[in-house]
Amino acid sequence: MNHLAGGTPQKIKGVHIQYPEHCFTLYLPIYMNNKLNLPERFNPLAELVDLAMKDHWGHYKYIYLTVKNQYVEQGQVQNRCGGHVDGFLSDDENYVYVSGQPTEWVLREVQEEVSNHTQSLKNFSKYFSNIFRVRSMEPNTLYRLGKTIHRTPAIEYSHVRLFVKISFSNNKYNLEGNAINEGLHYDWKYYKRSMVRNHPTKSNTDSF
Numbered sequence: 323m324n325h326l327a328g329g330t331p332q333k334i335k336g337v338h339i340q341y342p343e344h345c346f347t348l349y350l351p352i353y354m355n356n357k358l359n360l361p362e363r364f365n366p367l368a369e370l371v372d373l374a375m376k377d378h379w380g381h382y383k384y385i386y387l388t389v390k391n392q393y394v395e396q397g398q399v400q401n402r403c404g405g406h407v408d409g410f411l412s413d414d415e416n417y418v419y420v421s422g423q424p425t426e427w428v429l430r431e432v433q434e435e436v437s438n439h440t441q442s443l444k445n446f447s448k449y450f451s452n453i454f455r456v457r458s459m460e461p462n463t464l465y466r467l468g469k470t471i472h473r474t475p476a477i478e479y480s481h482v483r484l485f486v487k488i489s490f491s492n493n494k495y496n497l498e499g500n501a502i503n504e505g506l507h508y509d510w511k512y513y514k515r516s517m518v519r520n521h522p523t524k525s526n527t528d529s530f
Contacts, residue, residue, distance in 0.1 A: 326469060327407045327410065327430075327446070327471060328428075328430035328469060328470070328471055329430065329468050329469055329470050330427075330429070330468075330470065331418075331427055331459060331465040331466065331467050331470045331472070332466040332468065333459075333460070333463060333465055334373055334374070334377055334417065334463075334464040334465060334466060335373055335463070335464055336460065336462055336463045336464075337370060337373070337419070337462060337464060338462050339367065339369075339370070339419070339421065339462070339484060339486075340366060341366050341367070341389075341391050341484050342366070343363070343391065344391050344392055344393070344482070345363075345389055345390070345391050346389075346390050346392065347387065347388060347389045347390075347501045348388055348499060348500050349386040349387075349388055349489065349495040349500040349501060350386060350387045350388070350389075350500075350501035350502075350503055351385070351386055351495070351501075351502075351506055351508070352364075352385050352386065352387050352503060352506075353384060353385035354383060354384050354385075354506055354508060357506065358385075359503060359505035359506050360387075361503065361505060364387065364389065367387070367486060370417070370419055370464055370486055370488065371385075371387070371488060373417075373464055374417040374464065374466075374488040374490075377417075377466060378415055378417075378466075378490050380413070380415060380490065381492070382415075382490040382491060382492055383491070383492045383493075384490070384491050384492070384493070384494070384495070385488065385489065385490055385491075386488070386489040386491065386495050386500075387486070387487075387488055387489075388485070388486065388487040388488075388489070389484075389485070389486055390483075390484070390485040391482065391483075391484045391485075392482065392483060393480070393481070393482050393483075394422075394477045394483045395477065395480045396477055396478065396479055396480045397476060398477050399474045399475070399476055399477065404443060404446070404447045404473060405428065405443070405446030405447040405448075405449060405450050405471050405472070405473045406443060406446055406471070406472070406473065407446065407469050407470065407471055407472075408467050408472075408487070408489075409467075409469075409489070409491075410469070412491070412493070413491075413492070414490060414491040414493070415466065415467075415468070415489070415490045415491075416466075416467045416487055416488070416489050416490075417464055417465065417466050417467065417487065417488040417489075418459075418464070418465055418467060418485070418486065418487050418488075419462075419463065419464045419465070419484075419485075419486040419487075420459065420461055420462075420483065420484065420485050420486075421461055421462055421483060421484040422461060422481050422482070422483040422484070423477055423478060423479070423481070423483065424458050424459040424460060424461045424463075424475070425458070425459045425465075425472050425473070425474060425475070426450070426456055426457065426458050426459075426472060426473050426474075426475050427456075427458075427459065427470050427471060427472040427473075428446075428449040428450060428452075428455050428456060428457075428470075428471045428472070429455045429456075429457055430449070430455070430471060446471045446473075449471060450473060458475070494510055496510045496511065496512050496513060497512060497513055497514070497515045498512045498513065498514055498515055499515055500512070
């Protein structure tokens with residue numbers, strides 16, 4: 323079965339966030355069983371979560387929050403490098419927000435059908451070789467990604483970079499290393515993470 327990849331990220335709203343602490347939180351469940359629980363330390367991100375929930379129109383069982391607020395040196399990347407599609411081979415929807423140097427994406431006027439995750443990652447990265455098709459999202463702005471092909475940029479100047487991702491899914495993100503929300507009651511079995519790029523749920527394979 324083939325899956326479409328490509329398109330343009332949809333701008334939701336510009337928001338200036340002041341986040342007080344460095345952190346690395348990966349796929350923290352903040353919504354399940356019709357209950358929203360945003361831990362107090364993430365209160366500065368409440369507006370982003372609210373905007374994403376109001377924009378998202380599909381059915382979902384879970385919402386996950388990823389937060390990386392880190393000092394990134396010139397020449398490094400904050401997340402895994404290479405072109406990819408968040409939620410590839412799934413119906414998941416993702417929203418991203420970045421302060422500082424923003425995420426890059428590839429302008430693809432015609433969506434491409436791809437069915438193999440390993441080969442698609444190679445293709446996605448190749449698309450960035452055409453500099454005339456590479457675009458940057460605006461900083462301090464929430465975007466809906468859809469199936470946009472995008473990548474984390476090589477940092478041009480050292481700075482503290484806040485990266486936030488809000489993920490809507492009907493699947494359990496149950497890989498080892500994903501954050502646990504003690505304010506929600508659940509007892510999941512967690513599975514080892516693949517050495518290659520992988521989707522955060524055991525049943526899929528793609529990038530985060």
